[in-house]
Amino acid sequence: MRIEIWADVVCAWAYIGKRRLEKALADLAPTDAGAEVVWRPFRIDPTTPDQAVPLEEARRDPLVDAALRQCAPGLSPDENQVRVSRIAADEGLGRRWGAAWRASSHDAHRLLFLAREHDGAALQNEVAEQVLKAHFVDGDDISDRRCLKVVALRSGFAEGAELLDTDAGDREVRELLLIGKARGIATSPTIVVGDRALAGAQPPEAIAAFLARAEPGREMPQEVRRLRWAESLLDQRDPLGALTLLKPLLRAHPDDLNVRRAAARGYFHSAQLSRALDVLEPLVDDVPDDSYARLLLGRTLQRLGRAKQAAPHLKVAAAMTPEFA
Known part of the structure; x- marks a missing residue:
């Protein structure tokens, strides 16, 4: 079974969703031991500048502040950060948590795409883990290619470090973003199997139930x-x-x-x-x-x-x- 995760790696819920999916798959084993998890790109903030901005500085922008408030109606951005940090800690992601940069995720998505092209889903999943850790735990600027090169090397994808300085994967990532839009992907993360989708970082039991009912989808040229x-x-x-x-x-x-x-x-x-x-x-x-x-x-x-x-x-x-x- 192929499981697609349409997510933005600068979205905290993507990291939480990754952990919850892993728990759901562990609960379903061995029936779904052969599941292939594929990361697909999504952008929660397409207006993010190429040059990263410290998040505290970015929050002083009324447009950014308004966007953050839309993510959690009724909560201030600070209150929402505390809430998400507690949830992340419960998922085993560590007490030291929180992005430090408003950073573009485009090159990170390129690296993820190239990892799967190079050596399949397992390498891509490891790159995803290291990118998310760099952004949310280490407080690194993942729009900086120097940071992504370290991530690539740490993930065992030395070739990716070299490819980042080219346009490799750029066209494919932009096309995948369009495909996600065409398919109605509107939330990070969204788990897709066949023609069915589960939006949001749902609890592991909800993900497991979704996967248990999932079907490959209709074959189509x-x-x-x-x-x-x-x-x-x-x-x-x-x-x-x-x-x-x-x-x-x-x-x-x-x-x-x-x-x-x-x-x-x-x-x-x-x-x-x-x-x-x-x-x-x-x-x-x-x-x-x-x-x-x-x-x-x-x-x-x-x-x-x-x-x-x-x-x-x-x-x-x-x-x-x-x-x-």
Whole structure:
């Protein structure tokens, strides 16, 4: 069974969730002794600057303070830190606890991705442990590559220390962040098995119950899954993210009608009107009874100032699908 943990390594609940998952798996053994735990990236604060800021200083920023208050309604950031520290101690994470930096986790996620690519889930899990320990126990700045290189060496991943100075894993991590968004991941951590998800650092017994009921999920070609993720991002009004996920499909399946429709939506809604037109005109020629493609073509021509050319397409689209009128 593959267990995905979608989490941000600067999220205290990710570390607590890791311990609770480990306890749940220990309780389920030996039935799930072969479980593979895979870490996936999530960003709880995409606005974090590349250069880390001491957390005490960051808390003086009203926007950061407001975000921290949203994490624990009814508690001040200091009260919430005390609460989380007590929970972390109960989970065996030590009495000395608490992040010292508001740090970007992007390079840490790269290191995690590269660890799994290099030597599988066990190495990745060890890197995750060492990154979380560095951030929450040692008070290190994990946005600093020098710190991450020490983490890599400590984890037995010397190659990772060298790869950090390249762009290795950057594209893949950014794509995984989009996939997580497309799949509806909105909480760190979220445990996913197949098509089912458990949000939050739930108690070990809740995680164990979730895993006991988990199923691998429906088998689906990777191309179909990627197309659905792209369509999900379009529905979430993220056309640029959708186009990023569509790139491999446009290369491998340029004639597929569903891929072309999704690309047309992405180009139109990201105001890339010339590209939208390049896709829509041949699409309407190939599928003249596609009312939505005609609607999109008409609106694209309108935005380009070509109202006379747009009118026939809009009229046909409305005749075929009245709600398009």
